Amino acid sequence: MPGRVPVCRSADTNSSSMPEIVMYSTAFCPYCIRARILLDSKGVSYREFRIDLESQLRVEMEQRSGRTSVPQIFVGDTHIGGFDDMYALERRGTLDVLLRPEADGGTDE
Numbered sequence: 001m002p003g004r005v006p007v008c009r010s011a012d013t014n015s016s017s018m019p020e021i022v023m024y025s026t027a028f029c030p031y032c033i034r035a036r037i038l039l040d041s042k043g044v045s046y047r048e049f050r051i052d053l054e055s056q057l058r059v060e061m062e063q064r065s066g067r068t069s070v071p072q073i074f075v076g077d078t079h080i081g082g083f084d085d086m087y088a089l090e091r092r093g094t095l096d097v098l099l100r101p102e103a104d105g106g107t108d109e
Contacts, residue, residue, distance in 0.1 A: 017101040019076035021046035024061040031083040032071045038086065044099050075099065 021039065025032035025048055039046050051058040051070060065072040065079055073080040075098045080086050089095040 018044060018099070019101075020074075021099070022049065022074045023047070024049045024051055024057060024065075024072045025070050026050060026052040029070050035071045035073060035083040035086060038083075038090065042096070042099055 021044055023032070023035060023039070023046055025035070027050065036048070049057045049061070051061055061070075061072050062068055064074070065081075067082070069082060071082055073082070073086055078098065080089065080098070086095065089098065
């Protein structure tokens with residue numbers, strides 16, 4: 001999409017095998033801020049698309065997620081949902097599994 005420049009946040013420079021994490025957000029939404037803090041605490045890189053800066057991104061977010069609220073978070077092709085959804089995964093201990101590198105070099109079982 002022409003002119004589309006995401007805000008990139010990177011805490012991990014060796015993330016080539018990590019699934020792409022995308023968050024649609026606005027600058028001052030408290031849930032967006034909490035989502036940023038949680039993702040940053042995990043040390044993962046993510047692309048943040050600010051829908052308050054480009055109205056077309058809101059349309060894209062709504063089409064992709066089926067929701068109108070922010071944040072909307074995707075890990076790879078998986079729609080996580082908003083901050084509450086992501087935090088529920090964190091509390092269940094399953095968020096780290098989603099954020100783990102796709103090819104971790106583990107053993108075949």
